[in-house]
Amino acid sequence: QSVLTQPPSVSGAPGQRVTISCTGSSSNIGAGYDVHWYQQLPGTAPKLLIYGNSNRPSGVPDRFSGSKSGTSASLAITGLQAEDEADYYCQSYDSSLSGSGVYVFGTGTKVTVL
């Protein structure tokens, strides 16, 4: 069971703005650990979309942006395009188990372009 909670789905019309939340706790996001985001197109491997809460790797359009506050993080997609239809996952680090940290992923959000 994932410790990072995302909405199962979000949708929007082309050109609109959508946001995806990633809710954690004091043992992961709230502990100051970074949040990263991945895009998974159908039938493909996840691809890094945002790292270090708000940084875009080279080649990722500036339509994608990330932010973090308290025990949550968000991914925003502005100017939604048909090619953005995919599953999106947040990822962080969790230290709730004594002496052993774990990389954790969110439950995933399917973005549908209407």
Added chain:
Amino acid sequence: QLQLQESGPGLVKPSETLSLTCTVSGGSISSSSYYWGWIRQPPGKGLEWIGSIYYSGSTYYNPSLKSRVTISVDTSKNQFSLKLSSVTAADTAVYYCARHRSRLAAPYNWFDPWGQGTLVTVSS
């Protein structure tokens, strides 16, 4: 450009051991800056980190799988491998290999790049 490629049997019988290899090309697995990890995704479900290894052989694992997992490295072949013992149907998943930075930076690490993934089905 760094590329990772998973390989191994697509079908494993219950109670047996799942074995996969990740071959790294376009760069050296012996880079001092990076760890190499395994992540899995059951069909239609989310992602789960399995464990990671440094080129020296230093490993760390997800506690939920630690008792069944062994990750090893072969620097001469630029490969690292995963063994998962006593598998059940719950271990059916797409298995990915990916790179991340040093364990010292663990709270800030991300995975990039990823291999294309390989589906392993556990069934008799």
